[in-house]
Amino acid sequence: MLLSTVRAGLRMSSRRAQHCKTTTSHYSPSRRTISGSAATLYSSNALAVDQDRENNKLTETHHVKPEHAVISAFDLFSIGVGPSSSHTVGPMRAGKIFITDLDELRLLDRVKSVKVTLYGSLAATGKGHHTPQAILLGLEGSDPETIDCGTIPSRYDAILNNKSLHLGGKHRIHFDMDRDMLWRWDQVLKTHPNGMRFSCFDESGDLLATNEYFSVGGGFVVNDKTKVDENLFYKGVDKRVVHGARLHQTHQAEQGDPILGTPNEDDPGHPPYPFDSGNSLLALTRKHNLTISQIVHDNERYFGLSEQDIHEKLLRIWAVMDDCIRTGVSTTQKTLPGRLGLRRRAPMLYRRLMRGFYPGIGMPTPHLIGSGSLSAGSIDAPEDTETSQTAPPDEDDAGLTKSVRGGYRAPLVTGSFNHAILPVPPRKTMIPAVDFLSCYAIAVNEVNAAGGRIVTSPTNGAAGVIPAVLKYIIEFVSDDPEKSIKTFLLTAAAVGMLFKRGSTISAAEGGCQAEVGVACSMASAGFAACMGASPETVLQAAEIGIEHNLGLTCDPIDGLVQVPCIERNSLGAVKAITAAQLSMASDGVYRVTLDEAIEAMRLTATDMSVKYKETSLSGLATTVKIPLTVPAC
Incomplete structure (x- = not known):
């Protein structure tokens, strides 16, 4: 029985109960390792200076947990609400x-x-x-x-x-x-x-x-x-x-070599293809001639889902992701909730993308945003408050400055022309992949910050990375969207399972490397899989994705999932595709494996101060001052 009932013999008043001793432990240096969903490493006084590292040395060998990493992909990707x-x-x-x-x-x-x-x-x-x-x-x-x-x-x-x-x-x-x-x-x-x-x-x-x-x-x-x-x-x-397997992840491997064993659907002890590391996952793909997404798909059958159930659930997950993007780019709300008064940027970014190179064309094309396409009038023109924070009030989205008579003139150039280094006039950059990825990711995280409907993937703070990359694949790469959706999500889920078992996906344990870093790694793997990469290349894409997010801290300003979270998702999405492209362009010889990168992340998380683990006690959360004149105060 999960709930501890206290019988009639235990009598206490509510006042006494409120002041009774609690079984809490103050933050203290610990040698306990972070593994999967349960680990602690906190310092007793969150405001104190970190303790001497000699008192908190880490073991060199990662304790190997006996259970496999397999959980349901639909537990990793779940529909919820923002912001966390x-x-x-x-x-x-x-x-x-x-x-x-x-x-x-x-x-x-x-x-x-x-x-x-x-x-x-x-x-x-x-x-x-x-x-x-x-x-x-x-x-x-x-x-x-x-x-x-x-x-x-x-x-x-x-x-x-x-x-x-x-x-x-x-x-x-x-x-x-x-x-x-x-x-x-x-x-x-x-x-x-x-x-x-x-x-x-x-x-x-x-x-x-x-x-x-x-x-x-x-x-x-x-x-x-x-x-x-x-x-x-x-x-x-x-x-x-x-x-039962969706509640307990303790179905231990049998004697011998169960990771490479022949699947036995009549055996309730573990899924048909249990894996506990990237290496064991690769071994399964080689032995059974299956892709990573096929491995995860067949394991879902173990959790009581039919093939049709899996198909419908995956498409449902994507439908919510896509709707979240659409909501983010079409909203008429100007600011996000909270004392920061942060302006929404996704609608403005989307309008600029749809305008392209022609300043007079400002409305979105109907085919671009998913099945529930936007009509020509579904996005209102943003007011001046929606423009870039660095742009002057009289500057238009295309970078042209409005004249008094209502026409357009070239933007002003900053700098002296009487200098050896002549000033550079402003010009509009256009890198479509980066622009669309950024727009999609920001749209999702602005919806999340406002408490809207999102998909946890694998967390809310990092919920923009995976939808942005998958949206880009569907709109600009794939010739079979349903196949790409299933391949991407199942492959990404496998990588997420490895992080959940071998390290953490909680910012309170590992900082933002456990959220945006893991999401970037998952999206990198999914993108590579949709591009037809081998399982080895897919996991190498995941490794590159996390390697360059190691040490990322979580220090949200005012405890809001806004700054730096929203922009960080944008960068995570761009980094995910870059990581996948690097892995696919390599010669197949890799020095660092995904398992080694996950272990490095675990050690980094263990070393990281509690002040950088979603407590808003240092970093940007303390250097950025919030003016008391903000109306939301």
């Missing part, structure tokens, strides 16, 4: 799990009050990541995949104003945000930095039930009652009816 998979999607799922368990235990009707405590990174940046909204709506029974994103702000405001929470949509209780939600940013629970504790009390103030949940990245939730190495996942599935 670990701070929004995961907490919402945790809230719903807690209420569902209370209902199953027939305790829901006895609940009089609920206490929520947030720890570590969840507490440090939770407000900017909409963690309170996610938890409270999860406690009301909402799910990230089906919730109406447009109702989230109004429902949250109603909870705050009325001080009332409708548990599971069935039982209404009093809830005071200031009293019933506690923030422990300087403490961390022992399993993971993204920890939360839910407790409920009856009318007498006696503790009915309590549990701890950990949002480990990508929307995955781990329960503290489960052993760390079991990787218990909740990812939009009903644990009462789902195939």
Whole structure:
């Protein structure tokens, strides 16, 4: 039983319970390695200087976990809401799990009050990541995949104003945000930095039930009652009816060489093609003459999905991604929520791309954006506030300056003509691949930052990289879109599984290298696969994609998934295609393997200070000052 019920023998008032000792461990230097979904490495005082490295030396040998890396691709790619998979999607799922368990235990009707405590990174940046909204709506029974994103702000405001929470949509209780939600940013629970504790009390103030949940990245939730190495996942599935393999990743390899074994569909012990590393995945492709996407496809059958189910789910994932791009480029909203007052750029970028080289043509062509194509009038002309921040107010999108009479004249040139180095007049650059990739990625992440519907791929903070690259393939490369969609997503999923097992996909554990870095690696592999590259070249593309993101920190300004996150997705998408092209242009001799790069990422994450792991305690988060005159303050 996941929920710890406290029987009548345990009597305590709500006041005493609120001040009782908690089983927390302060941040302290640790030699524990980060592996998969459960690891901790935090310093006790987040504001203190890092401890002496001699007290935190790392082991040279990576501890090999006994379980395979295979999980469902549809647990890695899941439909949710922004702005964060670990701070929004995961907490919402945790809230719903807690209420569902209370209902199953027939305790829901006895609940009089609920206490929520947030720890570590969840507490440090939770407000900017909409963690309170996610938890409270999860406690009301909402799910990230089906919730109406447009109702989230109004429902949250109603909870705050009325001080009332409708548990599971069935039982209404009093809830005071200031009293019933506690923030422990300087403490961390022992399993993971993204920890939360839910407790409920009856009318007498006696503790009915309590549990701890950990949002480990990508929307995955781990329960503290489960052993760390079991990787218990909740990812939009009903644990009462789902195939056991989607809950437990402990189907260990049998004696001999099971990784290269012959698939046995009657054996429930593991998927037909289990792999635990890039090398074992390559060995499977060689032995069975299968591509990486075919390996992942056949493993999905083990999770109870038919071929038609897999086909429909993959196309559904892409449909949401594509719709997210379309929403991002067609929105009429000018700014993103939050104190930064950041202006949306995707609509302006898209208009410029559609205008091409002719300043008088400004509307988008209908065929370019997916199946639900945009009409000529579906995007309103942006106001001056939508232009580039570096452009003067009277400058037009094409770079021409409007004259007083309404015509156009050449832009002003900055610099002296009486100099040995003559100034260069402004000119419009046009690199279509880079421009479209940037536009697509920015569109997705602006939708995410606004709390819209997105696909976690593999996280929300990095949700723009994979859709941008896949959109580029479909629009400019592929002659069979459905085939490309399936090949790309399944190949990318295989790489994501390797990172989840061998390192982490949580910024709270590994910084942004675990999010945009992993997404870049996954997209590189997917692009190479769609270009017909061999499995060896595909994994080398993934290696190049992560190698040049190692050490990337996560220091979001004001705890918002906006700066540097949005632009970083744009660069990640461009870097993904560059990595794939480099791998395909090579001679097939590689010095660094994907497995070695994943291990390097794990060690880098272990060495990285907590201040750069989604806590907004250093970097850009502290050097950029937010003016108090911003209206959203």
